[in-house]
Amino acid sequence: MKYAMKKLLMMLGTLLVVSLCVFLAFSVIPGDPALRKLGTEASPELVEQMRQEMGLNDPLIVRYGRWFIAFLGGDFGISYNYSTPVKEMIANKIPITLTMAIMAFLMTVLISFPLGIITAKHENGILDRTILVINQVIMAVPPFFSGIIITFVFGLILRLFTPGGFVSYTQNFGKFIRYLFFPSLAIALPKIAMTVKMLRGSLIDEASKDYARTAYSRGNNTNGVLYRHVLKNALIPVITFLGMALADMVAGSIVIEQVFSIPGISRILLTSIGNRDYPVVEAIIMGIAIIVMVVNFLVDIIYRIVDPRIGLEDE
Incomplete structure (x- = not known):
C-alpha cells in the first residue's frame, strides 16, 4: 500500500511539472493568438481588446493557475480558432x-x-x-x-x-x-x-x-x-x-x-499548432502525458505483484 501511494504521489508531482512545462512552452512560442484570430488587418486597438478578452494580458502565473485548475476540473478551455469548447472538439476523436x-x-x-x-x-x-x-x-x-x-x-x-x-x-x-x-x-x-x-x-x-x-x-x-x-x-x-x-x-x-x-486526434493537433490554437494543443498533449503516466503507474503496480521484493524498502 505504501509503495502504491509513493508511486501515486510521484505521478501527481510529474503531472504538475509536465503541465507547467507544456503551458510555458506555448507561452513563449512566437505568435499572437489574438492577432491570428482577428487577422493581420485588425487594428492594434481591436487586437488589444481581444487579448484582454482572452486573458492573454494577465500575468503568466495567473494564466497558468487558472488553466491548470480548470483542467483538473475537466474544463479544457475554449478553442481560439473555433470558439468551441475544446472538450467537444476532441471528445469523439x-x-x-x-x-x-x-x-x-x-x-x-x-x-x-x-x-x-x-x-x-x-x-x-x-x-x-x-x-x-x-x-x-x-x-x-x-x-x-x-x-x-x-x-x-x-x-x-x-x-x-x-x-x-x-x-x-x-x-x-x-x-x-x-x-x-x-x-x-x-x-x-x-x-x-x-x-x-x-x-x-x-x-x-x-x-x-x-x-x-x-x-x-x-x-x-x-x-x-x-x-x-x-x-x-x-x-x-x-x-x-x-x-x-x-x-x-x-x-x-x-x-x-x-x-x-x-x-483522429492528429488532424486537430496539427491544425491547432498551425493556428496557434493553444488550448486545443495543450489539452491533447496533457491528455497524452496523463495516459503515459497512468500506464507507467499501472506497470509499477503489476511489476510489484509479479515480484513482491520490489519496493520493500518503502514498506
Whole structure:
C-alpha cells in the first residue's frame, strides 16, 4: 500500500511539472493568438481588446493557475480558432486514437509472446534464426513507412481494405474495427519485434540460472521448467517494456492516422499548432502525458505483484 501511494504521489508531482512545462512552452512560442484570430488587418486597438478578452494580458502565473485548475476540473478551455469548447472538439476523436493504441498493444502481446517462447525453446535453430532476421528488418523500418507498405500491399494490391475509406465507430463499429486493424498492425510491428527479442533473451537468461537447473534435476521437462518457473521471472523486464510501449503506441497512433487518413486526434493537433490554437494543443498533449503516466503507474503496480521484493524498502 505504501509503495502504491509513493508511486501515486510521484505521478501527481510529474503531472504538475509536465503541465507547467507544456503551458510555458506555448507561452513563449512566437505568435499572437489574438492577432491570428482577428487577422493581420485588425487594428492594434481591436487586437488589444481581444487579448484582454482572452486573458492573454494577465500575468503568466495567473494564466497558468487558472488553466491548470480548470483542467483538473475537466474544463479544457475554449478553442481560439473555433470558439468551441475544446472538450467537444476532441471528445469523439479520442476513442479513435485510443482504439488504435489498444489494438496495437493486443497484437503485440498475442503475437510476440508465443514467438518469444518458441525462439527461446529452439535457441540457435533454423526457426530461431529466421525470426531474429525478420525481427531485425522490422525494427529497422519506421512505423509510418510500414504503414505505407501495408497500404500498398493490403489496400491497393490485395484490396483487403479501402485506403481512405474510414468508417466511424458511430456508424458501424464492426467496419470501424476492421479498418483500424491495418493501421494498428503498422504501429504494433516494431513493438512485436522488440518484445520477441527481449522475451527470448530474458527466457534464455533465466533458464541458465541455478533454480532452473535445480528444477530440471527434479525431473521436470522443458515445458514444466519453462511455464512453472522461468516464465514468471522472465516476464518482469518484458512487462516494463510493454508498459512503455503502450504509452508510445498512443503517440505513434497520431503519426499513423496521417498515413491512413484517419480523422483522429492528429488532424486537430496539427491544425491547432498551425493556428496557434493553444488550448486545443495543450489539452491533447496533457491528455497524452496523463495516459503515459497512468500506464507507467499501472506497470509499477503489476511489476510489484509479479515480484513482491520490489519496493520493500518503502514498506
